[in-house]
Amino acid sequence: MRAQRMWLALLAPLVIPALMFGGTISGKVTYTGTPAKQKPIDMGKEPSCAKQHATAVTTETVVTGPNNILENVVVYVSAGADDANAPAQAVTFTQKGCQYLPHVLAMHTGQELDVLNADQTSHNIHPLAKVNREWNKSQPPGSPPIKDKWDQPEFVEVKCNIHPWMHGWFAVMKTNHYSVTGDNGSFSLPNLPPGKYTITAWHESYGTKTADVTITGTETKTIDFSFTAKPY
């Protein structure tokens, strides 16, 4: 024990920067096969929203980019990381043009969530939680943000019953090491101290994929996830 401690003390100048900056796990998320064609959304019943969209709006259950890139995938450390505390700053979920921005919002358990209505119409925010408690609140235009937080990790489906096409997700994590893929399909999980990690990629239509990664120092490990797209 004593010898180990001495070694640690000697290694500290080397180890501490690694702990501060740590390793990084990054990569891309793609799909193979043919994804389902997204359905057009008719916002005719809500003209104040319809006029905000110059181009046609579709559902967002599968959003892809060039080179088979898959967006809206939550990539997170599902095992191996310490259960860190929730960040102090709030995450924001905005209703704009009768859509959710972002479509998938990741947050930590206990982290403050602010739901904003930027539209000229009322929305009801209805997170269909099953592990956490389901609630349903009206938010007319100009209302203050609805503030909430979630206790348990869960992928919570969110909908607005007034505008049935509105559909999104809260990805409630028990870790701060998560990333949601954007239009380049890439993710990055920095600041990982040396250790063994299980990385999970979650997509609302295609389920989950996992990979085990070991970080030894300050290196960047690349792992890519590929989902099998279903045409229906």
Next chain:
Amino acid sequence: MTSLKPVHFLNGILSLALIAAFSSRAGAQDVPDVGPHPPQPLKAMESHIGNLTGHSKDAASDYRRYCAGCHGELGDGQGENTVWLDPKPRDFTMATFKCRSTPTGTLPTDEDLFNTIGRGLTNSNMPIWNTFTRQQRADLVAYIKTFSPRWEKEKPGDPIKIPAEPAVTMESISHGKYLFTKLECWKCHGPQGKGDGPSAATLTDSKDNPIRPYNFAAGKDDSRFKCGSTNEDIYKIFITGVDGTPMPSFGDVIQPNDAWDLVHFLRTLQVNRHGKENEILKAAGWKIPTYVEKQSSTNPAPANQTTGGGN
């Protein structure tokens, strides 16, 4: 420390693996668990309604006799009658309840469940269980609480405060009409409250079953709402929301006096009902004057009394 020869080590691993393989073959691992399962004993629960105490163990036979046909032996809403019912019976394992005095997303009080059993749910197959004694109802409330672990982990929400109802006036009806428009109640309930708003056709409950918004216009003198029939009940319904359905809580966005104005207007949508609201409206030739928004300098807390606010 003695050194371990790799050969010995490997031998050990191999024999361990063999034993593991053999025992799993010989064991019941691959065979499904055939045969009846003894019923799982439910954790005993209590309910407290005033000075009544309900015990779950005393409700077992009543639940089987009167409730399980629809709500299922396991409380999952999958009784033998469920396929024929619309709306579907409540799934008690979710612990999400429509009729509460507590804010959206919280458990109801024992009294809320007690009242629901006694009142029944209009426009559904849940009858008025006025054949039960109060003790039987209290016992059933306790029994319902055995189906979800939430009842052990969470406390019911704090019941919302309902201020005394102000007098019904044409002003309150007019302001209520303004709120009905502004809060977009008509999107589902329809401009005349007939349950035919633009979003009505697409509404689904939290289990994706189609659900209809309440039709106020069908109301007669004896009409009931989902969670009661009094003005206070209407107030409660839109402040707490009807959890598990598309009806949201307006507790964060309506102030108490405004809420009463909305109640008064909603009563006028029940065109065939005899009441104070319709008398006033009839005397005015069924015309509601347009509400003119007043400039108010104070900004009282909304009916839910949340601490949040700001911009």
